[in-house]
Structure formats: C-alpha cells, structure tokens
Amino acid sequence: MLQASDRIGGVPAARIEALRVRESATFAGARPKSAAAAAEPSGFLDGVPLHWMLDWPMPFRMVVAQARGATITDIDDNQLDDFCLGDTGSMFGHSPPAVALAIRRQAVKGLTTMLPNEDAAIVGRLLVERFGLARWQVATTATDANRFALRLARAITGRPRILVFNGCYHGSVDETMVRLKDGRPINRPGLAGEFRDLTQATEIVEFNDVAALEAALARRDVACVITEPVLTNSCMVLPAPGFHEALRRATRDAGTLLLIDETHTISSGLGGYTRRFGLEPDLFVLGKPIAGGVPAAVWGMTDDVAARWAACSRAKEPGYSGMGTTLSANPLQFAAMRATLEEVMTAQNYEHMERLAARLETGLARAISSAGLPWHVVRVGARVEFVCAPGPLTSGAEAEAAHAPELEAAIHLALVNRGCLIAPFHNMMLVSPATTRRQVDRLVKAFGDVCGDLIA
Template sequence: MRGTSDRIGGVPVARIEALREREAAIFAAARPKSAAAAAEPSGFLDGVPLHWMLDWPMPFRMVVDEARGATITDVDGHRLDDFCLGDTGSMFGHSPAPVARAIRRQAGKGLTYMLPNDDAAAVGRLLVERFGLARWQVATTATDANRFALRLARAVTGRPKILVFNGCYHGAVDETMVRLKDGRPVNRPGLAGEFRDLTQATRIVEFNDIPALEAALAAGDVACVITEPVLTNSCMVLPAPGFHDALRRATRATGTLLLIDETHTISSGLGGYTRTFGLEPDLFVLGKPIAGGVPAAVWGMTDEVAGRWEAYGRIKEPGYSGMGTTLSANPLQFAAMRATLEDVMTAENYARMDRLAGRLQAGLSAAITRSGLPWHVARVGTRVEFICAPGPLGNGAEAEAAHAPALEAAIHLALVNRGCLIAPFHNMMLVSPATTARQVDRLVGAFGAVCAELVGH
C-alpha cells in the first residue's frame, strides 16, 4: 500500500517533504545555467518540446550538454552516471561507436528515399535470426508498430476486440488506454480529447489471472491479446510461474493471436524475453533501443500469420490500409539497426550487462534491508527497479497501489544531487554495456545514503 496519511512507503510524510525541499534547493543552487534556460521564453507549449519532459521531479529541467556511454553532462558541467538512458531508448549506451559510424556513413548517402537498400536486406535477415519470427515490417515508434499489428490481427481473424492486462503499457495505442477501477473496465484517466468509450473495443483483465483471461476469451470475439512479458511501465510485475504457458494455451484454444511487446523487456537478454524464456508469439513488437537511439521500431509475425495476411489481401477492397508512415523504413534506420543488431546487441554485451544488473539489484536490496524499509527490488535482465512497497507484486492493481509519487520524487532528486540519474517514471534503472562497476557502486552508495536519511539514521 502507498501508506497512511502520515506515512508513505513506511516513511513519515514530514521527513519526505523535508528531504525534497532540501534537495530542491541544492539542485537549484548548483544549476544556474539550466535555471536561466528554463526561465527564457522557448516557443514550446509549457516550455518543453515534449510534455513528458515535465515529468522529471526537479525544480526545473536540466539542460543537457552531451551524453556519452553511460554518462550525461548538463550545461552547468555536472556529470551524472546515467541509469535512465533515454528511458530505454539508449539502453546500450549513448551513441554506441558502431551506430555512430553507421549514421555518419549513411548521412552522406541520403536519409530517406522510400526504397530498400543493402542494409535493409541485412536487417531483415538479422531480425529473423535474432527473434525467430519469419516476416517483418519497420515503423518509426513502437506505438505505430503495435497499432499496425493490431490492425492486422483484426483483419486476419475477422474479430473486433483485443485484450490487454490492467497496468499495461503499449505506447499511445488507443485500445490499450483502459484500466480496471473497482473491478470494472473504464477509460484511463487523463486522456486528452478522447471521445470514445474504449472499453467497447477492449477487454481487460489482471496480469497473472488465468481464469479471468480464459473467461474473457471464451466468447471467441477477441482478435489478439497484446502483452508485455513483464508489466514494466508501473511498479514492475513479474509473471507468475506458468503464466506464459497458460496464456499461450488459452489463446491457441480460442483462435486468438498473441502479440508480445518487448519494447521494455528486451533487457531480458539476447532476443528479448521471448527468446530467453522460449515464448511463442504470433506477433512481436520492439521499439526504442533497436536502432541505438534513432527513432525506429519493428514488428514481426509468424509464417502462418503472414499467410493469412496475404489471403486477406487478395479479397479486401483496394485503398489505404491505415498502416505505415512515409518516413518509416528509411535508410538511416536500417544503417543504425544493422549496426545495433550486429555489433551492439550481442551476447557478450548482454552477459556483462546482466552481471552488473545483478550487482545493482543485490546492492539496492541490501540497502533496503539495512534501513528496515518495507520495500523491494525487481529485475528483468538489465532492467532494475526499486519499489517503495512490499513485494513481489502480482498484478496491475497491486502495482498502482504500490506507486508512491511524492516519495519517489524526493528520492529521484536526492540521487541526482549525488550524481546518479534514474528514469523519472517508476524508479527504473538500466545497465548498459558502457556502465562500469564503479558507477553501479556509486548508485548503490547514493541510494543507501538516501534510505538512511529517510529513516533518520
């Protein structure tokens, strides 16, 4: 639970507020150039080019001067150990050398021409080899990839509905913007300009709840279940033993396609959670880190699904499919994806990342134990999160209840002032190939110091 009125996550509210106030003052005093930039008229709505930038729990946004490897430097000269890494977009470090070389090379050969090249052919083969599915398409964001894959699923099944798990995250796909409230499906709060009841097109059940899943699929009108292998855009929820096997059996028994969205869980290992744990999806989506930070996403399907799509194409009326965007599958994406798949997203890099992520998990857990706080740490491969509540969590409702925004914001700011940057959402930390053991130990030390302050040690 979040806590009582006078405590959050086991910490007195007054102590959280005092930490936040003190750390905000330290942050502001240390960053006059960022403060001046924040005060200048920018021409952007709310002063930022993307409203997500308002979610950083700082008095004002840091202005970045440069990022290299696993460090980020602001305009005031502060170097931070970066464990946010662009919220997964730079999961393999900032500007990996093979990707930077590929971008420079392609920049002299044209950035977009709506035709394939040699890199495209290589990427297609690499995707089949790395992730196992037989046929692929390229998009610019995972949101687009998920949207297109769901459109295909409806087309080939002739079914109208999809199913999602409470607490899921699949980008800005409309059909997934639903949640359970008091056991009833409702639109997620805060949706700007939404004029539909999205629950009419979507069924929603709790993650790890196989009986509810089977009941929701029983009518035979669900085209596709879309899921992350682990709930990640909340307090992390790991699958219960046997959950993925039961999910695959239930979807096959009802003729429902299964889409695995690995945009966050690619941290699991080479080939993502799907390959690491032997999942068998019909459709597969990966965005963010696939091109080393260049906007790109891929979505794949099995031969069987591809055959059904080809059959559908022979009978559908002509016209725009509603799938694809002009700048998708451009040669800059292919150059960056090829370099990432061949030289960055390697077994050797994953092995090193996994070792350091284990070190981080153990260090954070030990700090929590020493402080006596009722918290826990969750990890999926190189992705680590501390959660300010007891665990493990079993579903999206429990994850929502575990979220402690005021406490998390104070911790985040305190870590920044101690030279460590984590994601502004749900306490997420990533270990990259460029991350060092010394950086991990600094983060563990900083976290331990903050925990000690929160409990008054």
C-alpha cells in the same frame, strides 16, 4: 493534504517533504545555467518540446550538453551516471560507436527514399535470426508498430476486440488506454481529447489471472491479446510460474493471436524475453533501442500469420491499409539497426549488463534491508527497479497501489544531487554495455545514503 503523521512507503510524510525541500535547493544551486534557460521563453508548449519532460521530479529541467556512453553532462558541467538511458531508448548506451559511425556513413548517402537499400535485406535476415519470427515490417515507434500489428490481427481474424492486462503499457495505442477501477473497465484517467469509450473495443483483465483471461477469450470475439512479458511501466510485475504457458494455450484454444511487446523487456537478454524463456508469439514488437537511439521500431509475425495476411490482402478492396508512415523503413534506420544488431546487441554485451544489473539488484536490496524499509527490488535482465512497498507484486492493481509518487520524486531528486539519474516515470534503472562497476557502486551508495536520510 498530507498530515505530518501520514506515512508513505513506511516513511513519515514530513520527512519526505523535508528531503524534497532540501534537495530542491541543492539542485537549483548547482544549475544556474539550466535555471536561466528554463526561465527564458522557448516557443514550446509549457516550455518543453515534449510534455513528458515535465514529469521529471526536478524544480526545473536540466539542459543536457552531452550524453555519451552511460554518462550525461548538463550545461552547468554536472556529470551524472545515467541509469535512465532515455527511458530504454539508449539502453545500449548513448551513441554506441558502431551506430554513430553507421549514421555518419549513411548521412551523406541519403536519409529517406521510400525504397530499400542494401542494409534492408541484411536487417531483415538479422531480425529473423535474432527473434525467430519469419516476416517483418519496420515502423518509426513502438506505438506505431503495435497499432499496425493490431490492425492486421483484426483484419485476418475478422474479430473486433483486443485484450490487454491491467497496468499494461504499449505506447499511446488508443485501444490499450484502459484500466480496471474497482473491478470495472474504464478509460484511463487523464486522456486528452478522448471521445470514445475504449472499453467497447478492449477487454481488460489482471495480469497473472488465468481464469479471467480464459473467461474473456471464451466469447471468441478477441482478435489479439497484446502484452508485455513483464509489466514494466509501473511498479514492475513478474509473470507467475506457468502464466505464459497458460496464456499461449488459452489464446490458441480461442483462435486469438498473441502479440508480445518487448520494447522494455528486451533488457532480458539476446532475443529478448521471448527467446530467453521460449515464448511463442504470433506477433512481436520491439521499439526504442533497436536502432541505438535513432527512432525506429520493428514488428514481426509467423509464417502462418503472414500467409493469412496475404490472403486477406488479396481479398480486400484496394486502398490505404492504415498501416505505415512515410518516414518508416528509411536508410538511416536500416544503417543504425544493422549496426545495433551486428555490433551492439551482442551476447557479450548482454553478459556484462546482466552481471552488473545483478550487482545493482543485490546492492539496492541490501540498502533497503539495512534501513528497515518495507520495500523490495525486482529485476528483468539489465532492468532493475526498487518498489516502495512490500513484494513481490502480482497484478496491475497491486502495482498501482504500490506507487508512491511523493516519496519516489524525493528519492529521484536526491539521487540526481548525488550524481545518479534514474527514469522519471517510475523507479527504473538500466545497465548498459557502457556502464561500469564503479557507476553501479556509486548508485548503490547514493541510494543507501538517501534511505538513511529518510529514516534518520
């Protein structure tokens, strides 16, 4: 148990607890309808339809009445500036008009058919044009897309293992659920029902550690390195200068495929981090916002990988490949993806997002400095995060050590009470095309006020 003298992120634990208690009462007092709804039997396990919803640092979950643009309104008529945006699923705003119109048009023409429609070919060409890889498949989640891409990588290389970086996040792909503890690979704590030692199939090294990467690949039994361009689902870690060039060189030297998962770093700009910084992956995955909030994901590959897969397919025994799900590549996904790629995921929108995200980054950093707190701010395009520790961070181990759950939970709750919603799992904030300068400035002020409360 924390003692009154303990400090978390440079802040006395007693002060954090006092903030949490005060803000919890404020939250509850403003949401009697949500409180009543939370108390009613729901039929859902633990009272929520997805157990991740339990991770919101609130006394109870608020019930959403409407999400539009960059604003959420709950059933008690509290309006929040939304910087969580469905944890990236609505990165381009809630219900972008072009996507909403495309969904309405397609809804009366069929939702799923197991056959392509006219939008499918257009989406395929747009994916090639936007992201550069030559051949594509559609899945329903990024988890599925990553799983399928890794299966393909193993098939065409004939190698059993993959490599991930400590602190990575690739959805709920089993093989990636490993971490380093005291330099030793282990299954991630908290996995439910896992009966295997996942480290038997997965190499794990620290992000930015080129020597460890090269040593792990030297055995030439790794089919694929799967990585985000930036570690994001923790305290954010940027690549060191030259890291991506070294990663690409090492994988090619070892005959290992490189999979870049852009599900979070699509915030970087048009074409994602890959296009913006000239990365050259063999495989590419993008989920969450690709269809404007409709469940969809895509995974692409180079011509060389596609040719190797074709040869493998001709040689393998007929039967189920283990790649694909029935509802994937349905007409509703194609309608939403086409609208997103053509009308929402545009250079103009990214310019707006980048400009306001830079303003947010500057404002948060200024508030931290004014409060004299030992924290820092990091940004990847439209994605901004404050970290309650000094920075910059260089590895997953450092990111884990920087995480301050009690402090972050109190800050999140205090921001909600000041009209600002950020991601519940970490300190991530997204700027969308619908986000306004006024909303950014409100968040900066609210954050500054909370910092002031913590040091007062």
